[in-house]
Every structure is written in structure tokens, then in C-alpha cells.
Amino acid sequence: MSVMSAAGIPPSTKVYNILIVGGSKAGVTLAMELERLTAHLPVRITILEKREAYFHTVGALRAVVQKNVARKLWIPYDNLFKNNGRYGHTVIQGVLTRVFPFHVEYATIEAPVNFLPFDYLVLATGSTYPDPAKMNSFTAAQGIEISLLYYQSIREAARVLLIGGGPVGVELAGEIATEYPEKRVILVHNQSKLFLDDYKDSFRDRAREELEALGVQVILNEKVILPEEKGLEPGYGTRILRTASGRAIESDLQFCCTGISVDTHFMQSLADNLVQIVDPNTNHLRVRLTLQLRDPRFPHIFAIGDVNDHPCFKLAVHAAAQARVTARNLKHLIEHDVSHQRRDLARMAPLRLEEYRDKANLMTVSIGRHRGVTQSRFGLVFGNWYSRIFKPTKATVVDTRWKDLHAAKDAANWLSEDN
Structure with missing residues (x-):
């Protein structure tokens, strides 16, 4: 008679623990693809994610001008895996604190130190950005509250200042100007054109034209001097900020649309010398083109998405492809390695x-809802007509994401009204 474990696994079977840290676009895409590709293998997939639910950033800026959007952006992980299988795929809420060669430490509200072992680790911890573009809250209730706070602040403000003319600043300006054409929306950017110079001038010029058509005042070649007090919290009230040239700009509400950063402090426990692992200037994790850590001691650790130093642009499409x-x-x-049923890093080298x-x-x-600008892979630049014909609405994108994560159609009610 063969002996089986409680989970129905023969005791001689080596189960490969794949730990994914980060449950956003890159991490979730990886988990779902892994489940499909390794259904025949003894694999256990675990996601360690700091948030209690998936936050769909594509609608974050729409949520601060339309009240009913915020609740739809938080999607429960309950049904992420189609088949948890006998190896028990799961999502754990916790904050990564330290990485070691074959386990990690993480913190929860209940316990500051917890452990998770792994055979393979994939770091998909992403990047941080000021609210509301990337929600930094850990619970859906807190995130929704923040979105609604910005929503109310925008409604009450007559003049809104946006600092930074990258994708976030441009999109947020468009959202506000579309929803509230009577408001004065001011966007200040420290370069001669919007966006970075990686994009064609015609793309950058077209974006400015679309904003100005909505009544947005675009100020270029000016750097706003941010106040010493922390952040530009909504509700602060009317204030005057000055640019480096001395220009005074008065507004009732301010958004900082710059400041994307990467946190990789948790890697300090992995090795004494981090130069091969972490870029000291950007904090990005150094990876090979295979997306493994560049340090040859750790071929079983990967990094994908915003957290790595791969030269591609940090866009969701690249995170998913990685x-x-x-x-x-x-x-x-x-x-x-499965036939050997043991962990052997040396076997990975020649593969x-x-x-x-x-x-x-x-x-x-x-x-806004009706305008946009696109630069194709071939360098062609398209305006509003492309967005109207080919680009799905944000509502459609959000609904599709619920379906992608196998969440029930009416599951937006998983967060009770009194939470």
C-alpha cells in the first residue's frame, strides 16, 4: 500500500515552491501563466502581496473624478487560481522585509516576523508613486477612502495645479478638465515638451494640443519648488507655489505627478556586497536578459516589472510580457530538475x-474620456480617432480585469458598505 500525505502527495515527491512577491500586474500575470504551464508538475505557487486585494491602477485617475469608480478598482484574490490543485496555490497578505537564499521574512499585522521557503523566487514588487495614481494603502477600505477624499477635494477646488507633465500628469489633467470644464487646470512641466524625450516630438506636441483644447493651461520649462512640508495633501487649501524662475502660481488643490521610486531595502540581507544585485543610483534590481538576478550566486531568483533594471520602458505591457x-x-x-527531485543550483547553469x-x-x-494620443510601434502618432475606435473604454478595461482574475461579476460588493 502506498503512503500518501494528507494532501494526496506521495512522500517521495519533491514539490517545487515558487514564491512570487507582488500581486499587481506582473505578479498576477506570472502566477496565472505558471498555473497553466505547470499543471502537470509538482509545483506550489504562493503570492506574497502587501494589499488585501488587487488594485487596478488603470482606473485610478478616473476614480478621483467619478465617484462610482473607486470601489470597482479593488478586486479580491479569492478565485485567482482556477484550480488550487493538490499542491495548494495561495495568496498571502504581508509585507516583505528580508530576502535570504532560500526563504523570505515578511510582516503581518498579527506577527512582525514570518517565514516562507522557496525553491524559486520572483520579485515583482513594482514601484511607488504618489496617491492617487498608485494607491499605497494596504486595504480596499482605506484606498477607496483616499480616492473619495481626492474626489471631494477636486469638486470643491476652483483651481487645480498639477506638477509634472509625464503620463500621470497629462492623464489627470485630462480627467479633471473633461469632468469639470469650468475649473482652471494648470499643468507645469520642467522640460520644453511634455513627456520624456524618448517619444517623438509629434506625440509630445499632440498631447499638449489635446490638453489645451480642453482648456488646460500648460506651462513648460518651469520647475515648481515644492513646499518643505510633507506632500501636497488634499484639503490644505489655497496656496501660492513658486517656480525656480520666481513665477508665482496660485491654486486651491495641488497634485505632485512626479516621484516614481523603487524600494529594494529587503535585499540587504541576501549578500554582504549588493553591487551585483542592486543599482546604488536607482535601487533597481540588476538582472540578466533572462530576468534572473545578475549575481551568479542566485540563478533561482528573478525580478520582473518596474523593480528590475531591464532597459525597456516601465509600462504594464512590458511587466506582463516579462x-x-x-x-x-x-x-x-x-x-x-523534476526527475532528480532535489534542489541543485549547479544544474541550472548550462540550461x-x-x-x-x-x-x-x-x-x-x-x-479625458474622449481624447488621447498614441505612438505606435512603428513611430506613427495618432490622435483622438484612434482612441475612440481602437482603445477600449476604462469601464470596459476594469470589467475585463475582474473577469481575468476570475472574480464574480457582482463581486464588487465584497467590500461591505459599512467597512
């Missing part, structure tokens, strides 16, 4: 893994 490449590489590694080489960038920025 996740799919990593899923195929992990499948290849496990299939190669040829797939490299991630991004294609030319497709960039689309929404400017």
Missing part, C-alpha cells in the same frame, strides 16, 4: 533560458 517569459523559464527549469527583448514601445495616454 512575466510570461519568466513563467516559461521556470517551467523549463523545473522540468529539467539555456529565454531572454526578454522588448519590441518598440506602443504608448497610449488617455486625455
